[in-house]
Amino acid sequence: MSNYNITRRNFVKSSALLSSSLFLGPTLANAVGGVFPKSPLRPVALHWLEETENRIIDGATWGVPWPMGQLKQNADFSLKNTNGAKHAVQSWPLAYWPDGSLKWTGHAMPSGVTGFNDFSLVPGEKIQPDQSLKVAETSLEISIDTGKIQCTINKKGKDLIAAVQRNGRTQLKNGRLVLHHQDQAPGEEGTVNTSEFEGKIEKISLEQKGPLRTVVKIEGKHDAEGKKAWLPFVVRLYFYQGGESIRVMHTIIYDGDEYKDFIKGLGLRFSVPMEDELYDRHIRFAGEEEGVFGEAVKGLTGLRRNPGQHIKTAQVEGKKTPPVDQFAESVSSRLHYIPNFGDYTLSQTSPDAFEIRKRTKKGHSWLKSGFGQRSRGTGYLGGPKGGVVFGIRNFWQSYPAQIDIRNAHTDEGEVTLWLWAPDAPAMDLRFYHDGMGQDTHEKQLDALNITYEDYEPGFGTPMGVARTSEMKLWILEETPQNETFNALANGIQEPAVVCCEPAYLHQVGVFGKIWDLPDRSSLIKSKIEDNLEAYFEFYHQQVDDRRWYGFWDYGDVMHSYDFDRHTWRYDVGGFAWDNSELSTDLWLWYYFLRTGRADVFRMAEAMTRHTGEVDVHHLGRFAPLGSRHNVQHWGCSAKQLRISTAANRRFYYYLTADERVGDLMREQVNAVETLKEIPPTRKVTDQSVWDTESDPNKVYVSFGTDYGAVSAAWFTEWERTGDDKVKEKLMNSMRTIAAQPKGFFSAGAKMDLRTGEFDRVDHQRASASHLSAVFGLMEVCAELVQNIDMPEFEAAWIQYCELYNAGEEEQEEVLGNALGKMNLGQGHSRLTAYAAKIKNDPELAQRAWREFVGGGAGYRLREPYVRTLEGDEVLRPMEEAHVSTNATAQWGLAAIQCLGLIGDELKW
Template sequence: MSWLKRNQNVEQLETEVQQIDQGIPLKWLDADKASGLVTGTTWGVPWHRGQLARDEALELVSEQGESLPVQSWPTAYWPDGSVKWTAHAAQLAHTGKERFVLRKAAPSSQAIPGKQEGIKVTEDDAGITVDNGAIISRIRKSGEVLIDSLAFPQAKDISIAQSGKLKLIVSDAPGRTDGNRMAYTSHIAQVSVESYGSLRTVIVIRGAHRPAASPSGADQAVEDEHLLPFIVRLIFYHAQATIGLKHTLIIDGDPAQHAIAGIGISFEVPMQGELFNRHIRFAGEQGWFSEAAKGLISFKLPGFIEPKYRDQLQGKKVDWNVQDEQEQQYKQLLEDAAIWNDYKLVQLTPDSYTIQKRTSAACAWVRSIYGTRARGLMYVGSEAGGIGLGLKHFWKLSPSGFELSGLGSEQAEVTLWLWSPEAAAMDLRHYDTTTHVLSSYEGAHELRSTPHGIAHTSDCMLHLSASTPDLEQLEQLAAILEYTPLLICEPERYHATGVFGRYSLPDYHTEGHRKMEEALESIWKFYLQEIEQRKWYGFWDYGDVMHSYDPVRHTWKYDVGGCAWQNTELVPNKWLWYSFLRTGEPSLFYMAEAMTRHTSETDLYHLGPYQGLGSRHNVLHYGCGCKEARIGMATLHRFYYYLTADERIGEIMDEVKDADYRTVTLDPMRAYFPKDEHATHARSGPDWSAFCANWLVQWERHESEHYVNKIKAGIESLKQSPHRLLDGPTFGYDPDTGRLSYMGHENYDYHMMICMGGPQVWLELAELLEDETWRDMLAELGAFYNLSPEEKSNRSNQAFAGHSQRWSIPMLSTLIMAYASEYYEDDELGKQAWSFLTNVTNHWQLDRLQPQSVDRLEYPYPIQEVTGLTTNTASQWSLNVIMCKAYIGHLL
């Protein structure tokens, strides 16, 4: 009997009736970050195999038993056709204290409002109009303007903001500010309704940038130039004046020729009314920079004006009492005051921003404020209303910024800079002119460092307001910008359903378990501290962590080839996501979310010759000559997709489904096996296991028989190999059939099979396919891996030599050993697995981390360090402990 069935018989039978009758409890991810607003939110819920049929309706219920409008759709299926994951959208009060229940709806229940009550979408040849009840958005299908206008339904012909488009500044001098700069603008290629619902609708706009204005005498080739594809998603919730905007930029230029000097999103904002009522707001570290085109301050502030001045800075309309002679005299005095037309906030580094303003382009900028970490929200408006623009992780993604021009004119322009033109132009060239394979652990002698095809996605927000929000309202908007409201299940729900395979929940019932849990917590908390301590921030870097540590310089090896950025090596993504799933800890979610957003975009190629492959760890995220499928395999990202229904992540997981075909032109084993009769070569792990990871997601999301058959073809090939999964690990590979061809055994390092996420994929497939032979093959590998050379030779009829350099690093094998221990009911094998996690004294074993302070003269600022630590060890040790506690926890 499979583990999943056993699990269902024990856990599910105890809870199934209660869950079906009473529903699935839901809570907010982070009660401490609640905004207090009624806000749109989207989340995912897992289901037991066979529990939910695809035609069954669901309803959302408050703690008080009130049925709430909810939009639901399936995102994954079990092999039997039942629903594995559902996604849901709703508008809910976000105070952090509310609890909800999702349950099956009675046949007569109305789970979502009718289309007439919810979002309305109309389409014609010119564009798409979305009326969500709070905003009418007109989206163009061609040209440079993406969003034609944003207006309120009660005055749909009066734009609050208009002419929303993208800005791109390109320099011919990478890394410098003195190069020639050329302005590009957005050019739409395609617009479509990606998903439609009464409560949530997504419009996707695709295109590229072209020169905003052709230089004098330019030929047609220049005018027709297109550069840097973009994808913009607009996310609408019913009755919400806030629109989510996800901006994806894909690099397709030559970094020696084209250097990005600015990436922006801009709108025109019509200005009406008195200058006193035209406002600018910037979110600072904790409060707000608040000014107007003309403030009520003069060289001397009269007492009778001060209350009005305070109200002005709160956004209240300034009205002058025509009967009050003092007020009229003061108003006349202010006719002489300067009009501040232009403002900008520039966040050049994670710890430094500047706010400046000026009266006109003919005059100097005046510094208003130096600060550290601006929170990434700007509001601009007048008596006619205004718009707020925001960027999630604003200071973490520096250099970023905001710019406003023309506050005192009839029409202002506001720009959110995702890369500020105040910074040096982006330099995406390699860090050296050659590779350093021997000295620096770089993966190949070939210099394949190229950003061509990498991407970056920014999570942004638009908010329309009929009048200037007060500071408390702005604070609420800043909260939902940085901490997207998300409902989650209890950890027990994720665990019991088996949707991500088998892992453990926290367990402290013995001293051994307690020590393991304390060590697990100390490791992820240390990395959380390191992100801040080492300033692992920046447009291209935020979300990743470093690979190896230099105890002499007291720094990570940021400049040593393959020892710098981690780039999903040894799957830290899975470590963080499983850690979150078992605890529900918000900080773990934020770490894993940032890593998912980064690694799915920047470490992976989305177009060009390497599309579907990623770059191995390096000084630059795209710098290593090894381009492999394992870096961007879909199972690294599906946690985030199923928990949030993020469309961009779903798109990326589909992009990699045929990554195996890329290996025909870039064989991952080209340095070891010359071209032969096989189309290409693949190691059973991490190459074929990564292909399986991609196909597993295609199977569960789209019920694709084609991709599950490719999985089965590979498994059947291994079954027919002389020693099954023990052979290889390098095989000939045919991407057309998915078959692996035997080429011998011990022909590459076996630890690569088991440290890149392969065991988690294989064990999950064993349950989904219900293939007893495949289970036996996995158990055989777990029992064989750490045998002595003599035992390996005897068990294989002298076929295997069992050299330690091939069967190395026992700690990495502990999950597959734990599986074998349970499968064979061999406690001694399980005890040996625990010994590799607890007693081994080399760098692949960890205990509770105890950071030590560094001598104050040996590093530029005070830090704490753990010498000898590698992220390889941290992620694999933690992941194996989490998994082993599920299989052999009774032996700890």
């Protein structure tokens, strides 16, 4: 159930059940309805992530955190702009503190609000909107009126969007999903059979119904007569009061047979009624930078006879031409001889090349009309009576993409936004090798020693992987001028994002209170800050240098580098795509929190979209687990919680209130149950450790990577909903880890899925894995300690943090045995720093800084040496550096958290 639908009654009921072991500020009875009177909150300063010049904003949604105990559940809010004028804002809860007060709130502003450059959110004041969205629902349809456009959405059938009107005129209709299926792989011999499917609605809901923002969620599968329905979809349609546009979030989940079900085309199609004269029907495509391709169905320029300069100028500018009797007679009498070009295509089949072509109609040849490198993926079809601007976000980054305009010379033009371009070869998701005889665990482990690939037959399947794309449809009263068209295209490619200042986020203490703002108060701190920037800049540039783009790839980075070939190891087993290994996502998000940089946000946003969708199985045998790093994102047989963890999604969800990412986190609430069928250590540990066949309610869970993900999912669900059952399981798990003979060093135990309680292990030996705390466990435990008053759990966690990097004598003295040679010492320096902070131990803090500067399994304190490669060593000029993504992510997190926790102790 969506957290928007939590009623006041249910919230009070669930909150009242919270354990007395939580930090309880004001009484829960007071947690319902406004601002706590003891400390009035000041307005929260907001700003746009990027400059808004040359970008049209048609409403916006964002999240804001609040200090614990300050805001009651039903607090009111308003927006205040730079002129002091106050405006209405739609608000809803995203998360709660343990005392029931608001922790995160979601907000939406309508379209058309002016004067918003520097603005603020004012708690405790409510402004009624001048106008509200009008939403009506029947058994057959949902109707939404923004005040500018009126959209009718079907509840059944294949036309998701029945019609969109403006000023009483239908300008878009029959909006439907299309899928071209092919039964053979591209480029192979044999007869290829193709089929056309369309999305069919199975479920629809008003996910949010508010005065300023409404969200419609549509679910279904692609269907064709006589064929089995397949390829589930989730489409969300977003509307803002006063808006002229519809934001479309489109998710598909692959459920086919990758050896038989090849996608040749995938997209959204709709019809555009055409009423203007043929020479007043305009086509636009956005090219590179501010470039615009602009033509008309029936061209009046370049003819042998001149119709008149004012007529040609009107057509070129997209304005209505004068009446035909004002045309030169030499042209008006021969208009029927001028070809009508009704079909246009913009095709981007690589990240570096797009093509525009046109033809008169089906059955005739195409004319080459334009070429370029990176199109902004936006088009227009219409005329002076109105039309539609349409675009695909990340058009060239998510190639192959395509936009088709068809039949613009008839009464009804047709537009298809292809998320997978028919111009490109069919999508091929088959595993990239035949297994090479790895039919036993012994052989698979042996192969791991050469290619670092964890292979197992049947595990390298794309079954259940997903992809979310974003589109936008603008319903306009007339053909936009080029400047306006560019502003619309830019807004589609980089939607406006509202942000809090980093200083405010830090002050509130969200995400564990383990980070601080940039600090250059000393030479060594300046050096760390310089290195943080340098490592980010290098990876940011590598995305473009190495063309880490594509429908299934955009958002990820590579794992390891091959200096002999001067390329990342894209083709070597487990060294290729990173798939969140060692918390790349967390590094980027914590770096954004402290800097507020737009380029960091955009890279982290793309990574969140990718790693949460493509690297995770959302249905099928492996759902909802993620896949370890591999040549293909889904290729590894290590299906694990550490990849699908909600810990990597929380930042984007709370900063943007994005519903799809909310879905992804909720998928993980019961993900631990999957470990019964897919034990993570099945190849390397004795079966008696993880075998729970005798008890259907038990599953083996490690206290490291597994528990980090389990606790992140439960903690996030609890703070989003106040669900007392989830809270109870979370606290039971914490309590029973603390009760283990060696706490976290007991390594793992069998968990009761009904209660979250761990069995007490019967061994006394302490052990640890170098991976346990580097997939979000550190960050999640910091939040658990911050939010839940359980001294025994805090002590167990502090013990782990202090002893992991300790000397063997100290480990043996406390634990009874030394842990042996441990890896990732630099990355774990942040755990030592955390223990030093909690214990207020300067000596331990100095140890943490020595571990960090020492660079164990990481980097020394120097900027990465980056060199430019040119000549015959490489395909084209590009940069390389002596880095590894594992080391970079852990160095970045260690640097940020050591500075945040014990920065005052760095006196060198």
